[in-house]
Amino acid sequence: MLGRTAASLYWMSRYIERAENIARLTEVGYRISLTPDIGIGHREDWKSTLIAAGSYEPYLERHNEITSEKVKHFLLFDRDNPSSVRSCLETARNNARAVRTALTREMWEALNSTYIDFASVRPADLGSGKLPEFLDWVRQRSALFRGSMLGTLLRDEGFHFSQLGAFIERADNTARILDVKYYVLLPTNETVGGDIDAFQWETILRSVSAHRSYRHVYKDRYRPWNVAEFLILRPEMPRSFCFCYGWIERSLEGMSDIIGKKTASLTEASSILHDLKTIPMDAIFQSGLHEFLTEFLKRNNSVSAHIANDFHFL
Amino acid sequence: MVALADGMMNTQASAKNKGSMKEAPAFFDEMRSADGSIRPAYQKIADWMGQQSRGGMARKQEEAEAIFRRLGITFAVYGDNASNERLIPFDLIPRVIAAQEWRFLERGIEQRVRALNLFLYDIYHRQEIIRAGRIPADLVVGNEAFLPQMMGFDPPGKIYSHIVGTDIVRTGENAFFVLEDNLRTPSGVSYMLEDREAMMHLFPELFAAHRVAPVERYPEMLRQTLESVAPPSCKSDPTLAVLTPGIYNSAYFEHSFLADQMGVELVQGSDLFIENGTLYMRTVSGKERIDVLYRRVDDSYLDPLAFRSDSTLGVPGLFDLYRAGGVTIVNAPGTGIADDKAVYAYVPDIIEFYTGEKPILSNVPTYRCSIADECHHVLDNLSHLVVKEVHGSGGYGMLIGPHATKAQLAEFEKKIKAKPSNYIAQPTLNLSTCPSNVGAGSAPRHVDLRPFVLVGDKIRITPGGLTRVALKKGSLVVNSSQGGGTKDTWVLED
Amino acid sequence: MLIAVHHRTAYRYSRAFNHSVQSLRLFPPSGQSQRVIEWHVDIPGIDQAARYIDAFGNQVALVTPPGSNDHLEIIAHGTIETIDTAGVAGFTQEAVPPSVFLRPERMTETSSGIESMAKACQAPARLTTLHNLLGAIHKTVAYDTQATHALTTAIEAFKAKRGVCQDHAHIFIGAARILGIPARYVTGYLLVEGETSSVAHHAWAEAYVDELGWIGFDAANGVSPTERYVRLAVGLDAVTAAPVRGNMRGAGEEKLTVEVVVDAAHSGQQ
Incomplete structure (x- = not known):
């Protein structure tokens, strides 16, 4: 497989995953904005959404105030925002077009029809309660793409690079969501682990579709400690670091078998997974959750860079 | 030559006198004879058309569009803000070519393609045809499309143009003309294949009622053709690749489609590099050798060391490696000289010179403004003629006399007088019509035909080709950029 | 005359390249005016080069030096025996016929100024025309290493009335072609008159005369090549x-450095 093809598959999957995550974050922001204002206004909620989406700075460059409408438009439709759902879908599709021969017809059709249908949506049509339906649709389309990939793609190089892109991006997103909620919403580090409105916890879990599965696993109300553990260390939680790295390691092992040598990215991914499997939650809190997340994001980026280098991405 | 051309002009003029060109032209319809009867090849199609309801056809039309859009068969339109991708309209009614008509076309195309490859070999070697005085030296070696760097080189199999798309128009029962030879990088073959696929999906019953010659083997034949021209350095099964300028190229879909159908890599210049006399592509495990490169990148962008130094679409050193026998470039660089508009007028001579035979297919009568007598004739008849710039490509720098304003005519007269050798002129052609689905039922629309020819260890011509249709009423312009569509093209077997 | 040449091309980069391709026309031909005694081209990877003779008769080596590096050196060196033929290189062996050298190239395109100079030089005998052209260009265009650069065209240099050997050659070629005389570009080496060692990478023009073949014209120096000239490569233009x-x-x-040292070689026979 061409290095460029591998790169395109990797980025195609990353951008589809990102589109889904932006839709999830927008949904949470929207949900919060519907609840009664508790005094500080919804600006702070939208701000945290923008930060979690990695789009706060770019937003401020284009707008001087945070309003519901502007943020929604920026996150979903703005062509000048490279992480808007529209831009993500377009980038994903451009990458897919560049490697059409490496995709199955089902994968291409899932992505291409999403792109075409999205293009026909006018932001003005999403008023009065139609937004959740639309965001659901975005998530479903992402699921359709992953489903067609899992159901039709040969388990060879192409599959491994698609998996790597999806899980590197997902790990990154989960880390950002956690970091924003703990660090941005709370004024100081000391209050981490203290009391907080259950609603805030629910929104974190909701943004990763885990507010119900949490109950199954913990049989308890939302507690910061548990939520962090759930999203970081639990291997059965499909958006946790541990789960993502399980797949990253498996795909990198698969690639090492194919090219016949152990790569630097595999060594690094294995070491991250080992750490995740052995570190206890209280150690993470003791050394500071934010510091832990910052370090994780850095290591995750480094794995991504090594993948590009090991497999001759251009 | 001139006399023949004049005769043609007279025929046209008399047709014009009987009725104004605009209102009641005597166009040849491929389904219906002048007396209204249906030609035998179209009999079952006509019956079928009679059975279709308007609503049913509209639904099938929508279904066809959905199929093409989902497959991503679009072409890029530059400078269109709303969306840079559009579908080429697909016409549901197939174009039918009778078996004996096709046999004639096939022989004619094969003769022409063979002769043009011999011509290319000759002008890049001893130039016997110039020495024999059959074509002016300056027209060939002074031509921008002539590539001096190709001289003295024997490409594998002595083949230059491996993939050809001969544009043919029909004006009467037995009147076929070659309009252009397209020997560089002709496109459209993916539409031929997908049109067939779509038709079989939409109207299986029609195929059950006819014996339609298959086109599906094209990718396999392309593969065989490419494998048959592996370079001398290749000692085992050759590795093939398709070189594309990238996803923003208007024919990107086709590049990707062909690579996929052949089961080979679709590469860009940045994927390739040369090392120790071998061309490689960068793969996830390092590198893999390439022996035959089917390139869909123009000559001047192939190699920044040999041609345009600012090109990022090619591979540095590729041309040297090609000449050293380390890789085969398909089509060869420099084939453009043989489909240059100024050389076109000489193709009948070229066929006779190399094959000793009379041309089977006719050229469109062409006046060369470089020859004083012919130039005179062109200037006297400007308002009846189509004038083309010889180095321009389709549509640019063109005058369509009958539709031109006085100012445009005056402008071209000035241009021709300033540099006669830059222009040729041809009569306007009465393109044949075929029934087309136009929403309000069916109506005749003008068509042309591009059969696809492969030249390798032997010449392989896919029965049929791409029919382009001018869907606008009365329009003679079949280009997809100007409202043209495509049709499935059937060659009936006996 | 025996001439020793040492021609060094050195690239240096602020950041290492990870892949390099070199297309070399660094192999002087033997012919009527010169015979190669010995010649070597040193560059990493030369043993694996792809080689062929190009359409203009030049030997070409396509070299890919192995590895990543921040510098690369190419050294061509050897000894050539030259013969004074009054500039006649003769009927050299190449695939392209002389008519190809009538093509206008971007670098050799002409202006009305060049054309009127060319017409003024026209004489009944082609050889006389060419000598007139040689004199006219030498007189009109001053030698100036500061006025032009590698991509300067004949039109620009003629307008500026100054330039280096490349510009003189392009103007000569353009003017000759306008008159219907095939003309081509030659690169080579020059051992400057009166010296035993010079630093001179040189270029001049050759024009075709039916009875004699190709004849050299060095408009920068206003002379036809002598035994002090070594021919290296030919083409339509400098490119x-x-x-x-x-x-x-x-x-x-x-950062590119090109050094050429040309010496009168010592030989037992001289």
């Missing part, structure tokens, strides 16, 4: 005749 064309992938800023 197609360039002895070294390279491409580096991933490299930083480039």
Whole structure:
């Protein structure tokens, strides 16, 4: 497989995953904005959404105030925002077009029809309660793409690079969501682990579709400690670091078998997974959750860079 | 030559006198004879058309569009803000070519393609045809499309143009003309294949009622053709690749489609590099050798060391490696000289010179403004003629006399007088019509035909080709950029 | 005359390249006016080069030096025996016929100024025309190493009335072609008159005369080549005749040094 093809598959999957995550974050922001204002206004909620989406700075460059409408438009439709759902879908599709021969017809059709249908949506049509339906649709389309990939793609190089892109991006997103909620919403580090409105916890879990599965696993109300553990260390939680790295390691092992040598990215991914499997939650809190997340994001980026280098991405 | 051309002009003029060109032209319809009867090849199609309801056809039309859009068969339109991708309209009614008509076309195309490859070999070697005085030296070696760097080189199999798309128009029962030879990088073959696929999906019953010659083997034949021209350095099964300028190229879909159908890599210049006399592509495990490169990148962008130094679409050193026998470039660089508009007028001579035979297919009568007598004739008849710039490509720098304003005519007269050798002129052609689905039922629309020819260890011509249709009423312009569509093209077997 | 040549091309980069391709036309031909006694081209990877003779008769080596590096050196060196033929290189062996050298190229396109100079030089005998042209260009265009650069065209240099050997050659070629005389670009080496050692990478023009073949015209010096000239490569213009064309992938800023030392070689027979 061409290095460029591998790169395109990797980025195609990353951008589809990102589109889904932006839709999830927008949904949470929207949900919060519907609840009664508790005094500080919804600006702070939208701000945290923008930060979690990695789009706060770019937003401020284009707008001087945070309003519901502007943020929604920026996150979903703005062509000048490279992480808007529209831009993500377009980038994903451009990458897919560049490697059409490496995709199955089902994968291409899932992505291409999403792109075409999205293009026909006018932001003005999403008023009065139609937004959740639309965001659901975005998530479903992402699921359709992953489903067609899992159901039709040969388990060879192409599959491994698609998996790597999806899980590197997902790990990154989960880390950002956690970091924003703990660090941005709370004024100081000391209050981490203290009391907080259950609603805030629910929104974190909701943004990763885990507010119900949490109950199954913990049989308890939302507690910061548990939520962090759930999203970081639990291997059965499909958006946790541990789960993502399980797949990253498996795909990198698969690639090492194919090219016949152990790569630097595999060594690094294995070491991250080992750490995740052995570190206890209280150690993470003791050394500071934010510091832990910052370090994780850095290591995750480094794995991504090594993948590009090991497999001759251009 | 001139006399023949004049005769043609007279025929046209008399047709014009009987009725104004605009209102009641005597166009040849491929389904219906002048007396209204249906030609035998179209009999079952006509019956079928009679059975279709308007609503049913509209639904099938929508279904066809959905199929093409989902497959991503679009072409890029530059400078269109709303969306840079559009579908080429697909016409549901197939174009039918009778078996004996096709046999004639096939022989004619094969003769022409063979002769043009011999011509290319000759002008890049001893130039016997110039020495024999059959074509002016300056027209060939002074031509921008002539590539001096190709001289003295024997490409594998002595083949230059491996993939050809001969544009043919029909004006009467037995009147076929070659309009252009397209020997560089002709496109459209993916539409031929997908049109067939779509038709079989939409109207299986029609195929059950006819014996339609298959086109599906094209990718396999392309593969065989490419494998048959592996370079001398290749000692085992050759590795093939398709070189594309990238996803923003208007024919990107086709590049990707062909690579996929052949089961080979679709590469860009940045994927390739040369090392120790071998061309490689960068793969996830390092590198893999390439022996035959089917390139869909123009000559001047192939190699920044040999041609345009600012090109990022090619591979540095590729041309040297090609000449050293380390890789085969398909089509060869420099084939453009043989489909240059100024050389076109000489193709009948070229066929006779190399094959000793009379041309089977006719050229469109062409006046060369470089020859004083012919130039005179062109200037006297400007308002009846189509004038083309010889180095321009389709549509640019063109005058369509009958539709031109006085100012445009005056402008071209000035241009021709300033540099006669830059222009040729041809009569306007009465393109044949075929029934087309136009929403309000069916109506005749003008068509042309591009059969696809492969030249390798032997010449392989896919029965049929791409029919382009001018869907606008009365329009003679079949280009997809100007409202043209495509049709499935059937060659009936006996 | 025996002439020793040492021709060094050195690239240095602020950041290492990760892939390099060099297309070399660094192999002087033996012919009527010269015979190669010995010749070597040193560059990493030369043993694995792809080689062929190009359409203009030049030997070409396509070299890919192995590995990543921040510098690369190409050294061509050897000894050539030259014969004074009054500039006649003769009927050299190449695939392209003389008529190809009538093509106008971007670098050799002419202005009305060049054309009227060319017409003024026209004489009944082609050889006389060419000598007139040689004199006219030498007189009109001053030698000036500061006025032009590698991509200057004949039109620009003629307008500026100054330039280096490349510009003189392009103007000569353009003017000759306008008059219907095939003309081509030659790169080579020059041992300057009266010296035993010079630093001179040189270029001039050759024009075709039916009875004699190709004849050299060095408009920069106003003479036809003597036994002090060594022919290296020919082409339509400076671009197609360039002895070294390279491409580096991933490299930083480039610093190129070209040094040529030409010596009258010592020989037991002289």
